[in-house]
Amino acid sequence: MALLSKKDANLILDPLADNNPITIQVLGICSALAITAELKASVVMALSVIFVLGIGNVVISLMRNIIPSKIRIIVQLIVIATLVIIVDQVLKAFAYELSKTLAVFVGLIITNCIIMGRFEAFALGNGPWRSFLDGIGNALGYGVILIIVGFFRELLGSGTLFGFPVLGDPIAKTGLYATGYENNGFMIIPPAALIVVGIIIWVQRSRNRALIEEN
Amino acid sequence: MALNTDKNVYTVLFAAVMVAVVGTILAFAASGLKPRIKENERFEKQQNILYAMGVNENTDEGAVNFIPTDRVEQTFSEYIVKQIVIEGGDISENPEAYLIDMKKQISRAKEGETPSLPVMIGEKDGKTFYVIPMYGKGLWDAIWGFIALDENMVVQGVYFDHKGETPGLGANIKARYFMDDFTGESIMDNGRYAGIAVAKGNNDPLNQDKEDNQVDALAGATITGNGITAMISETLKLYKDYLQTIRK
Structure with missing residues (x-):
């Protein structure tokens, strides 16, 4: 990548695989379990986290020298909450439909441990540009896993992708269902996500x- | 210049400044965007009421398609012929009845006060529809909706929505395949206001039995489904006296 130095490029690429926030750092599991029953929800959540983590990391990085260390966690929370509220309000005013899809995620973004984790581990000690790359990289790594899990859960659990039936009609018994195949209801409940994440790991x-720890 | 960020005075000052800055930003954002947000919410209510009446742009593909926002105001005034508010025994007309917050009315009724209950009366293809707003509790947060009845107390359509039910599970109460099941069900059972129950294992997944006061539940969303059942029966309880006057 000519656009970025090798070191900078790694900030984006590492979290996608060998330092993935979900499968390696095991952060952000809660939202990965909660919202991956559908592919669409996974994509929307991934985009929201990319936005909040990218901007949030820059804001924290710019403030890193003036934040009092005693209240830095509270400051981080305020930054996340402010960003999320502003995004929510702007969407409500200009993209009402989308904001309704997002409504359930707002709370989940604030509690996403990846965001606080990156603020603490990276943005507090690095410049804004590198923090931005790190934020985007980690959010992408999170999003990739969310989309993989969402893909398998929606396909095996409901037989659809993005809400479109891809395996035939389960009630009229067409397509794959004609052979006796059934949707696996277990896939749409949260424990299934844990198993899919486990298989990915x-x-x-x-x-x-x-990547295997010694102990 | 090394800033000593460990001093208590600095910490307190920083916190104060931060709160002021963030508060100002949020206050500006909220008050600047409020009129647009209010308008969107009004359009949404009109869309939902029309949807419950069967005025929508649904196609065979199974997705929910509302009347688009640029036409909804006009369409609403065409189809909704009268809006009334019931307060105890008094019935008065109110062209903005549909904006009444059902949540407040239900909590007033629970505290023993007289609630102001709106009914939107619509006409479509020569038939009269009585659209009643509902409000209740799902698994995580509020659920609400509209139910359109005819004079025979047969459901002509419903619309459900929710604040934060689980995507893929409880959130599917607003999916067409769930809402469509309610159409044609009667809320009466041998002269009693029975409502409609969201039932598991009623051996009727295609919902062909319209006499059983039941629709097929959503797998994995038991509590949201029970919330819908409770919401319908609680609402009917409030409107019972009025429904008795229009029932044929």
């Missing part, structure tokens, strides 16, 4: 043995 670690 297993595949990732068996392909790259360096």
Whole structure:
């Protein structure tokens, strides 16, 4: 990548695979379980987190030298909450339909541990440009896992993708259902997400043995 | 210049300045955007009421399609012929009855006060529809909706919405396949106001039995479904006297 130095490029690329916030750092699991029953919700959540984490990291990075360390967590929370509220209000005024889809995520974004985690671990010690890249990278890494999990859960649980039936009609027994296939109702409940995430972690670690911790 | 950020005075000052700055930003954003947000909410209510009456742009594909916002105000005034507010035994006309907040009315009724209950009376293809707003509790947060009845107390259509039900599970109460099931169900059972129950395992997934006062539940969303059942029966309780006067 000519646009970014190798070190900067790694800020974006690392979290996508070998330092993924969900599968390696095991952060942000709560929202990954809650909203991945549908692919559409996964995509919307991923975009929201990319926005909040990208901007939030820059804001915290710019303020990093003046934030009193005693109240830095509160300051971080205020920054996240302010960003989320502003986004929510602007969407309500100009993209009402989208804001209704997002409504359930607003609370979840504020509680997403990846965001606080990146503020603490990166933005407080690095410049705004690098913090921005780190924020985008981690949010993308989070989003990728969300979309993979959402894809399998919606496909196997409801037989649809983005709400479109892709496997046939389960009630009229057409397509794949004609062969006796049934939707797996277990996939739409949250524990299924934990299992899918577990399988991703297993595949990732068996392909790259360096990721396996010794103990 | 090294700033000593550990001093208590600095910490307190920083917090005060931060609160003031953030408060100002949010206050400006909120008051600047309020008129637009209010307008969007009004359009949404009109869309939902029309949707419950069956005035929508649905196609065969199974998605919910409202009358678009640029036409909804006009369409609303065409179809809704009369709006009334019921206060105890008194019935008065009010062209803005549809804006009444059902949440407040239900809590007033619970405290023993007389609630102001709106009914939007619509006409479509020569038939009269009585659209009643509902409000209740789902699993995580509020659920609400509209139910359109005819004089025989048969449901002509419903619209449900929610604040924060789980996507893919409880949130599907606003999916067409769930809402469509209510159409044609009677709220009466042998002369009694029975409402409509969201029932698991009623062996009628296609909802062909319109006499059973039941629709098929959503898998994995038991509490949201129970919320819908409760919401319908609570609302009917409030409107019972009025419904008795229009019932044929």
